[in-house]
Amino acid sequence: MSEEKIIQMDMGKLDSEQHSENAILCLGIESSCDETSAAIVDSDRNVLAHIIYSQIPEHQKYGGVVPELAARAHILAIDDVVRQTLDKANKTIDDIDVVAATAGPGLIGGVLVGWMAATGIAQATGKPLVAVNHLEGHALVPRLCATLADGTNKNTAIEFPYLLMLASGGHCQILLVRGVGQYEMIGQTLDDSAGEAYDKVAKMLGLGYPGGPVVDARAKSGNPKAFDFPRPLCDKPGCDFSFSGIKTAARTFISRAEQPFSDEYINDFCASFQAAVVDCIVNRLKNALSDSRVRGHKPKTLVVAGGVAKNSAIRAAMEKLASEYNMQFAAPPMNLCTDNGAMIAWAGLENYKVGKVVKEPVAPRPRWPLTEL
Numbered sequence: 624m625s626e627e628k629i630i631q632m633d634m635g636k637l638d639s640e641q642h643s644e645n646a647i648l649c650l651g652i653e654s655s656c657d658e659t660s661a662a663i664v665d666s667d668r669n670v671l672a673h674i675i676y677s678q679i680p681e682h683q684k685y686g687g688v689v690p691e692l693a694a695r696a697h698i699l700a701i702d703d704v705v706r707q708t709l710d711k712a713n714k715t716i717d718d719i720d721v722v723a724a725t726a727g728p729g730l731i732g733g734v735l736v737g738w739m740a741a742t743g744i745a746q747a748t749g750k751p752l753v754a755v756n757h758l759e760g761h762a763l764v765p766r767l768c769a770t771l772a773d774g775t776n777k778n779t780a781i782e783f784p785y786l787l788m789l790a791s792g793g794h795c796q797i798l799l800v801r802g803v804g805q806y807e808m809i810g811q812t813l814d815d816s817a818g819e820a821y822d823k824v825a826k827m828l829g830l831g832y833p834g835g836p837v838v839d840a841r842a843k844s845g846n847p848k849a850f851d852f853p854r855p856l857c858d859k860p861g862c863d864f865s866f867s868g869i870k871t872a873a874r875t876f877i878s879r880a881e882q883p884f885s886d887e888y889i890n891d892f893c894a895s896f897q898a899a900v901v902d903c904i905v906n907r908l909k910n911a912l913s914d915s916r917v918r919g920h921k922p923k924t925l926v927v928a929g930g931v932a933k934n935s936a937i938r939a940a941m942e943k944l945a946s947e948y949n950m951q952f953a954a955p956p957m958n959l960c961t962d963n964g965a966m967i968a969w970a971g972l973e974n975y976k977v978g979k980v981v982k983e984p985v986a987p988r989p990r991w992p993l994t995e996l
């Protein structure tokens with residue numbers, strides 16, 4: 624694989640800077656979608672090295688991820704990604720204490736590649752192996768490093784329990800995170816995920832893949848009141864989401880429009896669509912915060928994670944909501960929101976510390992809800 628395809632993630636200086644002598648080192652591998660990534664993270668919350676090889680350019684011409692192509696690309700990339708991660712950290716495999724990899728949920732061809740690589744390393748070296756649930760990677764990474772309301776990145780632990788808005792390309796859930804492996808589902812989407820809605824709307828507007836970042840950017844220059852998008856379920860109690868009505872409205876608006884779209888049309892469309900998504904998230908989170916299952920645990924922090932957590936408007940709205948409820952707000956730094964190896968290494972470490980290591984062969988799972996951990 625060519626050098627220029629490898630992206631090194633510089634985490635900058637973290638609080639602890641140096642790791643103590645008895646820090647545990649975990650090598651984490653992620654390959655469940657269109658990023659082949661590895662990282663070495665220690666129990667003092669240092670990211671020693673982090674490599675992400677993004678396949679996005681390979682899938683862009685198809686308007687979305689092609690699972691078969693993704694699996695092949697992971698096979699071609701995985702060895703280099705792991706080797707370069709070790710080199711960058713100035714470590715050999717002997718220095719690693721724990722090996723972790725995503726074992727699901729995700730595109731199974733890709734998951735198999737990373738999982739078998741990790742299994743091979745663990746078997747050859749006798750190191751403990753952790754099967755990480757990809758969603759748990761997203762859910763726990765704010766405990767490795769979080770951007771707080773004042774904009775600073777802190778690698779101090781966000782304490783359990785916390786209320787989590789998990790929004791990615793494949794999932795949209797509100798969870799009460801009570802501990803490692805302890806998730807209570809408070810609400811979830813009945814149809815599309817938030818990321819899917821962004822990606823589909825971007826496709827309708829001809830904005831390419833992935834849609835989230837470009838819709839987010841376009842929305843900044845648009846009028847959020849230009850289009851009257853529905854706010855599905857917001858007049859109903861409960862914490863579930865539905866985005867299919869927003870998607871249908873988008874299709875109807877577009878069918879009435881003159882093409883090619885003007886920049887102003889696209890910006891207004893993106894701003895109005897995003898305003899509807901933000902309103903739904905805030906409405907559902909308000910219900911979650913007054914839900915007795917949540918109130919009983921008194922979470923001190925409102926957290927957003929997953930690829931959609933990169934969204935500026937969603938972050939701002941959740942930060943405001945948190946302050947209204949006298950809660951702390953936390954989100955992963957931008958480069959730890961979308962899929963990455965550091966979140967898998969960190970979730971691997973957290974699981975290792977509570978003794979959740981692989982004792983018998985694990986079959987990767989395309990579907991693996993957090994509530995089944």
Ligand code: KG4
Pocket residue numbers: 656790791792793794817818819821822833834835836839929930931932933934935960961962
């Ligand atoms: O977590 P992730 O990297 O992959 C999954 O596990 O699914 O999330 C990818 C999703 C995509 O749907 C992408 O469009 C969305 O995150 N995304 C965003 C933004 N950046 C990425 N959505 C809204 N606003 C963004 N700035």
Ligand code: ZN
Pocket residue numbers: 757761791792929930961962
């Ligand atoms: Zn993800």
